[in-house]
Amino acid sequence: MTDPHLRARHAAEGRDLQYPPLPEALVVPVYDNHTHLEIADGDTPIDYREQLDRASSVGVRGVVQVGTDVATSRWSAEIASREPRVLAAVALHPNDTPELATSGTLDDALSAIDELAGRPRVRAVGETGLDFYRTGEDGRDAQFRAFEAHIEIAKQHDLALQIHDRDAHADVIATLKRVGAPERTVFHCFSGDAELAEICTENGWYMSFAGTVSFKNAGTLRGALDAAPRALLLVETDAPYLTPEPYRGRPNAPYLLPHTLRAMAAHLGTDVSMLAAQISSNTEAVYGSWESEPVLAQ
Template identity: 50%
Template sequence: MPDKDKKTAPPAPEPLRVAVADSHTHLDMQQGSVPQALAQAAAVGVDTLIQVGCDLAGSRWAARTAAAHDAIWATVALHPNEAPRIVHGAPEGSYGGALEARGTAGLDQEIDEIDALAALPQVRGVGETGLDYFRTGPDGVAAQQHSFRRHIDIAKRHGKALVIHDREAHDDVLRILEEEGAPDTVVFHCYSGDAAMAKVCAERGYYLSFAGTVSYKSAQNLRDAVAVAPLDRLLVETDAPFLTPVPYRGRPNAPYLIPVTLRAMAAARGIDEDTLATAIAANTASAFAY
């Protein structure tokens, strides 16, 4: 693909015959307006968007945007990588080290504000929260785990779905969920485990949401997970503007590209797309209670 195409939006795929939701998107990070995104998505059979907050400002924006649009629901949280930055007063990639930690008071104050947002009726999830050991070094682990435990408590008290970001931290994420007691609804956003982990999640009743990564040549582990996960635990997402599916990898992602990822999931599972779409539509509505 020529470099000049890297910033060009991919063409619209063939519409789905059964409408589904994008269970995880970041409209505030995408080009164009919210009405444009909704119209593009609806034209290909994506009728609902879950707008996900990653920091306090983004969570406030998500809540406002969901209140203004019937087809959008919100989730609110501090992303795992936010916790060390707040605790250490450090820019991304500079956790701990020579910087003296300020303690968790500032972090708890921001989480308290997330708690208040989680009570709003248009907010249907708490996340993305969890653990990310890819970006955060050892000095950031304690802050991340503290934040994760608090978000779990918020989700349980408000009866909202817990949306998990899990990057290179599978064992600790699963352990902390067990230690704290998982909420009734848990969604693993951009599922990154293997088939064995998918079976563990299924036994615990967790939802697995797959992004464009399931279409990547190197991601056989994800296709294996799609194949073994119960049909009633599957969701689909874009994580837009990130993780654009093949054949458009490297170009801007958006909710209207959901059909590309859903078709990759259907192929991995060996079922027709209408059957998968019907299940995913019901699963997403159940997970986010809309």
């Protein structure tokens, strides 16, 4: 699925729309905790199969493919059913929930997500949460309603929860504590500070760092990385967004994950392979094994 709005914005900003070259392969492989393979970006969009092949070649052994509406959640579940390198997450993005509520289709959409959550290689509900950056006061009730429903879906199916949290830290935390967070809760594209990292640590919530942690102006985020215990760290691309340095602004992809991992290891002063082994173990603790057989033939 192409995203013409994304590509048009990149072009207007004068960005280089060529995919970056392959990085040096990791010795110890990791997983991409959050990616959107359905979105084709760049001057020469890459099919999801080639994306996965490139990722495999540099030590990214699997991805969590994340839906943001019923259509992309269904696509994610279907790809996971036939591709052993993919597990799926399904949800309605918080920014879409006010329009669904206004149109009277939010309950039907949530029912569809609940059905998809029961499929074998769907291992998470997400991305769901709260986004007060793009949604004003009039849309917040719908976001809260949908977020709470997603939390319940995750608990009913014993799935992980992937949280989208933008300019809404306090309300996300309050909602998780009021409703009761699932056993495995992940703050996708962690954007908080050391204080939020300490709150996550107290509650056993995982923190997934994206390419933003490599940005020169991300000192606060790296402070959060310092505060996070290694046992709660994950890594992701959020591709095709948030491309890490040194290719910030160009299209992102799972095969670029080693850049983010190496930036994290360099900041923490630890060995890349040791950090990769820890994060790989953490990821399997959250989502289970990628080794279960796909349901459908290739």
